[in-house]
Amino acid sequence: MTEQVSAPPAVVVEGVCKEFMLPHERIVTVKGALLKALRGRTGKERFVALRDVSFSVQPGDTLGIIGTNGSGKSTLLSLIARIYPPSRGRIRTRGRVCGLLGLGAGFNPELSGRDNVFLNAALYGLTRPQIRERYQAIADFSELGDFLLAPVRTYSSGMYTRLGFAVAVHLSPEVLLLDEVLSVGDYHFGLKCAARLDQIRAAGTTVVLVSHQMAQLERICQRAIWLHQGQVMMDGPSPQVVEEYLRKCS
Numbered sequence: 001m002t003e004q005v006s007a008p009p010a011v012v013v014e015g016v017c018k019e020f021m022l023p024h025e026r027i028v029t030v031k032g033a034l035l036k037a038l039r040g041r042t043g044k045e046r047f048v049a050l051r052d053v054s055f056s057v058q059p060g061d062t063l064g065i066i067g068t069n070g071s072g073k074s075t076l077l078s079l080i081a082r083i084y085p086p087s088r089g090r091i092r093t094r095g096r097v098c099g100l101l102g103l104g105a106g107f108n109p110e111l112s113g114r115d116n117v118f119l120n121a122a123l124y125g126l127t128r129p130q131i132r133e134r135y136q137a138i139a140d141f142s143e144l145g146d147f148l149l150a151p152v153r154t155y156s157s158g159m160y161t162r163l164g165f166a167v168a169v170h171l172s173p174e175v176l177l178l179d180e181v182l183s184v185g186d187y188h189f190g191l192k193c194a195a196r197l198d199q200i201r202a203a204g205t206t207v208v209l210v211s212h213q214m215a216q217l218e219r220i221c222q223r224a225i226w227l228h229q230g231q232v233m234m235d236g237p238s239p240q241v242v243e244e245y246l247r248k249c250s
Contacts, residue, residue, distance in 0.1 A: 009056040010206035016089035018050040062207040064221035072230040095174025109153035142166035
């Protein structure tokens with residue numbers, strides 16, 4: 001009998017900590033900044049956003065990250081996306097990682113929606129012929145029509161979400177990171193996004209999703225992690241984690 005070998009994880013987070021140095025007091029003049037420098041006062045304090053966070057996610061799994069504002073959810077996604085490095089610990093990912101981590105993030109506001117599609121896809125390593133091949137599918141999914149020819153600075157929050165999500169899911173990522181994007185926009189598009197996530201998950205894409213919409217998260221994610229003050233409070237099946245989170249927060 002041949003022993004079945006499991007695939008290596010798509011995302012591995014090992015003992016990750018992230019610290020930021022925040023201004024302790026506001027400096028409003030150049031003179032004030034010079035005086036502080038001469039006195040040897042940095043005027044900054046350490047803020048620990050994540051504390052010894054560890055987990056892994058298998059290919060094709062969907063992980064939800066929940067917690068109150070300031071608990072470290074968005075910081076964690078930014079670390080996985082390699083926007084900045086961890087202060088301690090290690091993060092490993094397999095394949096192309098695409099992220100939709102903020103409203104309008106990665107878009108040039110002066111360029112049209114169409115030009116931003118080509119710009120974003122190129123940044124993720126696609127060639128121009130590959131982008132042309134996928135452009136119509138992206139345009140159709142976004143349902144933006146002629147607005148794709150307008151500068152994205154004229155877009156509403158819902159239009160930003162439509163374009164960003166459409167680009168991200170058509171780049172064939174191995175890992176897709178989503179930060180509170182499915183809560184923006186209309187009901188119809190939310191259902192469409194959820195259906196698309198089911199499709200790409202079935203095709204093997206790993207999804208890590210941050211959301212305050214608990215019903216949506218339970219619908220999409222098999223597993224959830226609850227973060228509190230930068231630490232993992234609970235990791236398990238999403239219905240159980242959501243139930244315990246809501247119980248503690250009530």
